[in-house]
Each structure stands twice: as C-alpha cells, then as structure tokens.
Amino acid sequence: MSFTNSQIFNDALPKLEDVKLKSISKRYLKIIILNKLAMCAAFSGVLIAGKLFIEREAFQDNFWFIFSIVMTFCFVNFVIAILAFKKRKYAVRDHDVIYASGLIVNSITTVPISRIQHIEESRSWLARQFNLATLNLYTAGESGSDLSIKGLPHEEAKQINDYISVRINGNQ
Amino acid sequence: METSDFSQPVRQSAKGIIIIFGFNTFKFFKKFFVLFLALGLSLMKKKTFANLSPTIIILIIVSILIVLLVFAILKYLNFRFYVSRDDFHLSTGIFNKDNTIIPKSKIQNVYVKQNFLQQLINVVSLNIETAGDNKSEIEISALDKSTALLLKKELFNKNQVSTDSDSTLIDEQNTVFFKVSPKRLLLEGVSQNHLKSFAIIASFVFGLYYEFKDYVKDLKIRERIEGVIQLDEATLFGIFLTNLFIVVLAILFSLVFSVIKTFITNFNLQVVENQKTIEINKGLFNKVSLSLTPSRIQNIVIKTNRLKQYFGLHTMSVKQAMVNAKQKKNFVIIALEKTQVNHLIDKLLDNYTSHLEAYKPAYYYKRILAFDMLITAVIANGIAHVIFGSNVWWINLILAPLAILYVYYGFKKAYYKINDEFVTIGGGVIDTTVNILEIHKIQAVKLKQTIFQKRRQITSVIISTASKSVKIPYIKESEAKSIYDFLLYKVESQDKDWM
Incomplete structure (x- = not known):
C-alpha cells in the first residue's frame, strides 16, 4: 500500500479548513x-x-x-x-482539540483526545477577576506536544474539561 | 548467594556491601574533590592544613571510611526484596524505613548493568523502571548474574502469562544477531563527528582551567608557550606553521578521544534477537544489557555519513517511551551494515517499507538553509574580526564554498515518505539521517508557519510522538494540510494504543 496523492487528497477526510476555529474570550x-x-x-x-x-x-x-x-x-x-491576540483560536472536535496561535510564527496544534493523559483547568488570580480559565492538556509526549489554551471563559473551560475527562476515562 | 526462590524476602549478594561502600566512597570523594585537591596541594607546600598534622588528617580520613563502611553494612542489612504473585516488594532504609511495592504489570523495563567495580567482583545490578519520572527507578546493586536473570524473568513472568503463553518460545530462540568486531569499532570511532569530541575536550579543559585558575597561573604556562612560539614568530610562515600544528594536534586529540569513547561505550556490542524483543549488550567499564520492545518504540533514527557509508557503517537509535534520560543514550546500535539495519527495522516495525515515492520540501527550504549559513558567516566574521583583526576577510573564501555545499546537501538529502502506517523523514547535511515513526503512535500534530512563509504558502509539519518531535520542513501549504488531515484521520479512526 503506497502513499498516493489521490489517497491523501481524499475528499472524505475531515479537513482542517472546514473547522470553524473559535476565538478565545475578548x-x-x-x-x-x-x-x-x-x-x-x-x-x-x-x-x-x-x-x-x-x-x-x-x-x-x-x-x-x-x-x-x-x-x-x-x-x-x-x-x-x-x-x-486575534490569532489565538481553538476548537474542540469529536476526536481532537485544536489550538492556533502566533502572529509572526503561527502554529496550529492538534491533539487527539485519545492521546490526552490528563487535563487540568487552572485559574490565576487575575484570570479569576475576569472569570477566565486556562486549560492544560497533557499528552505522554515530550513537552512539545502538550497544549495550553489560555483565556477561555470559565463556563466553557469547565464544559470542555468535563467533556474531555469523560472521554479519556471512557476509553480506559 | 544463589537464590532462585524470590517468594521470601531476601537480601542481595553479600558482595553488595562492597558495592555500596565503593559507590558511597566514590560519591563522597567526588563531592569534596576540590577540597581534597586543595588539601593535597597545601600539604605539599606547607606540610600542614589548617594546623592539622598529616597523622591527624589520615586518622580523619580513616574514620570517615569506617563510618561509610558501617553505613554500607547497615544499608545492606536493611535492603530486602521479594516477589509475590503480582507485585515486587522492596524494603530499604536504615533510619527511615521505606517500603516499595510495584505491581508487575506496571514495570516498564528491567535491565542488567555492570560497572567496573561490579565486574571485578563478578556481580551485576538490576534496574527496574516504571513509568514516570526518574525517581521511580529501583536499583538492586549486587546480584549474581544468574540470579539477576532469574529475577528478571520472574518479574516479566506475570506479564507474559497474561498476554499469551509463548514465554517458553522466548527462552528457545535467542540468536546472537550481530556482534561488533574491533575493526568496525575502530572505523566507527575514526569516522565520528570529531567536532563534538573536540567540544567535549575543550569544555573539559576550560572547566578545569576555570576551577584551578590560580594553580595554573603558578605554572607560568603562558610564558613558556610564548617562549616556544617566539622561535619562529619572525616569519609569517612560522605563524602559519604553529597554527597548523595546533589544528593538527586538536584533530589528533579529538580523533583519539572519539576512538576511545567509542570503544568504552560500545565494547563487545551485541544484538541478541529474541522471539519478540531485541536485546542490546555493550560496554567496557559499564556493561549494560537492555531490551527493546516493539510496542514501546516511538521513533527509529538511522544515521550515517559520507565516510561511514563508505565503510558500511550505520547507526541506529531507538527511542522508546518511558525511559529515563540516563538510559536513553544507550539505545543506540552502532556499526551496522545496511542489510542488518533493514533486518532490525523489519523486526521492530511490522510491514515497514521504504519503497515509496519520496516527496521533497519546497524550494523555499533552500532559502532557509542559505539564510542559516548567512547568519553563521556573519557571526564567524564577527568573531574572527574581534580575535584576529580586520585582515581575515579570506576566511570567507573558505566559508563560501562550505555554505554552498551546505545548502546543496541540506536540500538534496531532505525528503519525506508517508504510507498508511509509517512516516519516514530524511534529512541531515553532513550526516544522513532517516527518521521513522509509526502513525498510530503520534501524540500531536502541529502546523507551523511564519509570517514570511504565509505569503509564499509554505508550512512545516511537526509530528510529536511520546519520545521525540520530528519536522517535515517547509512544504507547500496545501500539501501540509492534507498530511495533517491524513495523519489525524489515521490516528483517530484506528483504535490502536500508542503503547
């Protein structure tokens, strides 16, 4: 089975471009x-x-x-x-979490939910004043594959946290 | 002490006292190395140190040694372990009693090690690794070799039985697949990257110099060297000659150092093929024996360079998940033939094939490489200017062709191949490297693009596994995005575990 263009450009594959990335809280x-x-x-x-x-x-x-x-x-x-700031965007899909950031060096990272080891919601004092939260997703990899989404509305962070926690534990 | 029954708490071999004692003494002296040196030097000069006579100093040292010995004996007496049905139990500690229980199923790796002292008295140490940080490692430092192997088997026993019953097969088929010959080791040492050795030597020398600045100053080395150099300083040719001499000396030193280092770490390198796993044995002073389990392998890197290729030498490093940093560098097999590399890859990765269409990075990559070189050249010029003055513009005559070669080979060697199960990425400039990873072991995928690349629609893809991140550099944005989609689709649609 070799790698062919037709396979990779398969329209059936879910596309990154189709994902509607959401901006973090203003x-x-x-x-x-x-x-x-x-x-x-x-x-x-x-x-x-x-x-x-x-x-x-x-x-x-x-x-x-x-x-x-x-x-x-x-x-x-x-x-x-x-x-x-405008470039900081995120999305939670069925099977993965996407986070994009950076103006001069723009990067889009995707971590499959099945690879997340644990998830953490942290709120600094300042973030609490604005009712915001940071989500940290830890994978088994070197630090390079961990994901940290800052500036989520607290409610939403909680929802995502719950959703992913259930998914992680469900898999095991 | 030969034991084959681990169900009752046992101590390690009585020789363990020597090992613990030796190790602690070494650690103690290492810690106060500088102090001892100062002591020795001042003894030489003044025959006293802090108003103590030599006899009292000797007495102090002897009493320290006795204390260390007593501690070693107590430590030995308090070190007991046994294996129950599912767990490994260990109790340690003289004053603070520690009781460690490790479930067999959580043991990630068991390996046998033998340092110089252990070789002398013919014992081995057994290290038990669990997933997690470095502290979770357990070392039993003195066991007979046969006992150690038995214990190792015992620890893995449960695991094997629970999965399937081919533990008997594992015993049967242990063929030594590869054994390095001294000649190949020598070649490997000679063809190594001597810059690296040179850097190590240089940093070592500078470190020593810094530590003992004052003593070195006493020796008046500077004056002596200047005295020697003055002889032929008169002519420009003389300067050239001395420089050449220094360069040759440095190269020679680095070469010898590389060869010795290669020999010490890889002495008697052996690759043993078991039914499921591969075992690596090597080392002169520190003998290690490690096993590779295919399911835990995250990346495989194969490295060679022009010279090595000529000798038929390939280096294969295997990156496993959950291995502590100290052991990581040991999962390297050097001096392999091409066919042997292929055989090992076949063994470790099911249905891997490299016969695929290779895709190249975009031409933009050349620009990045050239830019790298430009910065290097500017820095090199700057340094040269500061050290040697403004008449060293000629180094650019050397730098320019090197830069062109760098860009040429850097681009020529870069490629990537993807099929349903594997990603293969080639690269390197002086070295030729091949990175292989299994798609289902990917932890995260990242697209990276600078603001300058955005206009040209160039993106890099960074693929992270549990042990390493590799980069497919500077490809077209559309290509990158489809790779991204493809990899994620593969990871998420299969329900395969990454470990």
Missing part, C-alpha cells in the same frame, strides 16, 4: 494588556532606579538612549501581542 485581551503594561513598568522602573543610583558616567550619559531602546522594545512587543 476579556483575555485585557489580561494581556495588563501583563504587558506590568512588564513595561517593571523595565522602566529598573532603569529609573538605575538612573538614580548608578553613578557611572557611561550609564548616565547613555541613559536616554537605553531608555528609548527599552521603550521601543516594549511598544513593539505590546503591539505584536495585541495583534497576535
């Missing part, structure tokens, strides 16, 4: 923004502290230069993070 954008702002604040805080306490001339002379580089970096990072 509220997660706020978390991203908060995180990025916190990061920027931390960076500039360190720099300003440096300005106040480090006496070295080389640092003092170039302070604004370094500061502007850091700020540009923060800004670019911020913009990319916001743009990339």
Whole structure:
C-alpha cells in the first residue's frame, strides 16, 4: 500500500479548513494588556532606579538612549501581542482539540483526545477577576506536544474539561 | 548467594556491601574533590592544613571510611526484596524505613548493568523502571548474574502469562544477531563527528582551567608557550606553521578521544534477537544489557555519513517511551551494515517499507538553509574580526564554498515518505539521517508557519510522538494540510494504543 496523492487528497477526510476555529474570550485581551503594561513598568522602573543610583558616567550619559531602546522594545512587543491576540483560536472536535496561535510564527496544534493523559483547568488570580480559565492538556509526549489554551471563559473551560475527562476515562 | 526462590524476602549478594561502600566512597570523594585537591596541594607546600598534622588528617580520613563502611553494612542489612504473585516488594532504609511495592504489570523495563567495580567482583545490578519520572527507578546493586536473570524473568513472568503463553518460545530462540568486531569499532570511532569530541575536550579543559585558575597561573604556562612560539614568530610562515600544528594536534586529540569513547561505550556490542524483543549488550567499564520492545518504540533514527557509508557503517537509535534520560543514550546500535539495519527495522516495525515515492520540501527550504549559513558567516566574521583583526576577510573564501555545499546537501538529502502506517523523514547535511515513526503512535500534530512563509504558502509539519518531535520542513501549504488531515484521520479512526 503506497502513499498516493489521490489517497491523501481524499475528499472524505475531515479537513482542517472546514473547522470553524473559535476565538478565545475578548476579556483575555485585557489580561494581556495588563501583563504587558506590568512588564513595561517593571523595565522602566529598573532603569529609573538605575538612573538614580548608578553613578557611572557611561550609564548616565547613555541613559536616554537605553531608555528609548527599552521603550521601543516594549511598544513593539505590546503591539505584536495585541495583534497576535486575534490569532489565538481553538476548537474542540469529536476526536481532537485544536489550538492556533502566533502572529509572526503561527502554529496550529492538534491533539487527539485519545492521546490526552490528563487535563487540568487552572485559574490565576487575575484570570479569576475576569472569570477566565486556562486549560492544560497533557499528552505522554515530550513537552512539545502538550497544549495550553489560555483565556477561555470559565463556563466553557469547565464544559470542555468535563467533556474531555469523560472521554479519556471512557476509553480506559 | 544463589537464590532462585524470590517468594521470601531476601537480601542481595553479600558482595553488595562492597558495592555500596565503593559507590558511597566514590560519591563522597567526588563531592569534596576540590577540597581534597586543595588539601593535597597545601600539604605539599606547607606540610600542614589548617594546623592539622598529616597523622591527624589520615586518622580523619580513616574514620570517615569506617563510618561509610558501617553505613554500607547497615544499608545492606536493611535492603530486602521479594516477589509475590503480582507485585515486587522492596524494603530499604536504615533510619527511615521505606517500603516499595510495584505491581508487575506496571514495570516498564528491567535491565542488567555492570560497572567496573561490579565486574571485578563478578556481580551485576538490576534496574527496574516504571513509568514516570526518574525517581521511580529501583536499583538492586549486587546480584549474581544468574540470579539477576532469574529475577528478571520472574518479574516479566506475570506479564507474559497474561498476554499469551509463548514465554517458553522466548527462552528457545535467542540468536546472537550481530556482534561488533574491533575493526568496525575502530572505523566507527575514526569516522565520528570529531567536532563534538573536540567540544567535549575543550569544555573539559576550560572547566578545569576555570576551577584551578590560580594553580595554573603558578605554572607560568603562558610564558613558556610564548617562549616556544617566539622561535619562529619572525616569519609569517612560522605563524602559519604553529597554527597548523595546533589544528593538527586538536584533530589528533579529538580523533583519539572519539576512538576511545567509542570503544568504552560500545565494547563487545551485541544484538541478541529474541522471539519478540531485541536485546542490546555493550560496554567496557559499564556493561549494560537492555531490551527493546516493539510496542514501546516511538521513533527509529538511522544515521550515517559520507565516510561511514563508505565503510558500511550505520547507526541506529531507538527511542522508546518511558525511559529515563540516563538510559536513553544507550539505545543506540552502532556499526551496522545496511542489510542488518533493514533486518532490525523489519523486526521492530511490522510491514515497514521504504519503497515509496519520496516527496521533497519546497524550494523555499533552500532559502532557509542559505539564510542559516548567512547568519553563521556573519557571526564567524564577527568573531574572527574581534580575535584576529580586520585582515581575515579570506576566511570567507573558505566559508563560501562550505555554505554552498551546505545548502546543496541540506536540500538534496531532505525528503519525506508517508504510507498508511509509517512516516519516514530524511534529512541531515553532513550526516544522513532517516527518521521513522509509526502513525498510530503520534501524540500531536502541529502546523507551523511564519509570517514570511504565509505569503509564499509554505508550512512545516511537526509530528510529536511520546519520545521525540520530528519536522517535515517547509512544504507547500496545501500539501501540509492534507498530511495533517491524513495523519489525524489515521490516528483517530484506528483504535490502536500508542503503547
């Protein structure tokens, strides 16, 4: 049995393109923004502290230069993070879970439900304020094949969690 | 102590005391190695250390040894194990008593090991691995070989009976399929990647140097070397000669190191073919005996390079699921003939065939390779510029053809084949590698595309199994998507277990 094009382009196969990927909750954008702002604040805080306490001339002379580089970096990072938000999508099919993310490097990962070892729903303090949750799907593989879907509405995360848990345990 | 009955709690062989003692002493001295070195050096210089006379120091060392010995004896006395109908029981601990019970069905792997000390007093250690992290491994460090083999059989006994009753067959057909000859080992050592050996040696030397900076400074090596070099520093040819000399020396060192390393780890390499499994025995100081179970194999990687191909040497690494990191590197069989590789693959993978149409990556892959090379060249130029000054532009004359060869071979060797059961991916630049995996063992599939590739409709497919991720690099998006759909369909429609 050899691999032929007709076989692979078989129309009967379920297609990735037919899947309607769902965006994660809009509220997660706020978390991203908060995180990025916190990061920027931390960076500039360190720099300003440096300005106040480090006496070295080389640092003092170039302070604004370094500061502007850091700020540009923060800004670019911020913009990319916001743009990339639209790319965070997921779908749960009958037999697998799909998660897509990334603006500059876009990736779509699919984990068959039959390969999931266990599933975990985690909620950070911030996520709880926005009523969001993160779903972690663990497979037996190296860390590369684990899946983490952030920013799901809590209710939905719970539903998916229940659905997959039942499926995993049903199989055994 | 020959035991064949494991139903009652037994201790390991009394020689275990020596093993435990030896091992603990070694560990102890390794931990305080630097301290001892400092002690030795200061003894040489001043005849005292922290106002202690040599006799007192010797007394201290002797008492430490005695304490270690007592601990070894106690540890030995408190180490008992037995095998019940379904479980393996182990109790250990001098002060904290630990009782471990492992159900036979949960045992993933049992292998026999023999380090140098164990070879001297003729005992082996038996390691029992369960699924999970490294800590779940149990080692019985001193057993007679026959006892160990019996115990191993006993542990696997239940498993076999429950599945089917061909455990008798397993005993019968043990044929030594492959035995490496010293000549092939030598060839294998010579044709290895010496850059790697060089990196190891270099890092070792630098590590030592860093640790003992002050002592080295005392030796005034720098002045001496400069003294030697000064002799012919006058001419440009002289500089060239010294550089050449250093390069040749480095290559020679790396070569010898590679050969020795190959010999030590693969001494007496033997592949034994059983009914269902394949067993690998090897090692000079550390003898290991491992078995490969087809159901647990996730990936098979076959590697060779130009030189090795000429000698007919192929390396096969088998990646199994649930093997701890330390053992992973041992599942490698070197110096195989092509036919032997094929035979082993046939054995480990049912109806595998490589006679399929090979598909190539898109031409975009060449661009990626060229880009890699460009970055390497820029970095190399930068480093050269910093170290040797601005008149080293000529290294580009060497780099350019190398880069072209890199791109050419990198693209030439890349291909992929897929059929109903297997994915085969070829690649490599200096090496030629072939990655094989079974479709039903896939854990996850991923499509990866950068923003630049999106415009050109290029995508990479990354296929993860429980032990490794492999990549089909830079193929057309439509192709990638159909592979993606196909693989998932195969995994999800079959109800086959991945292990």
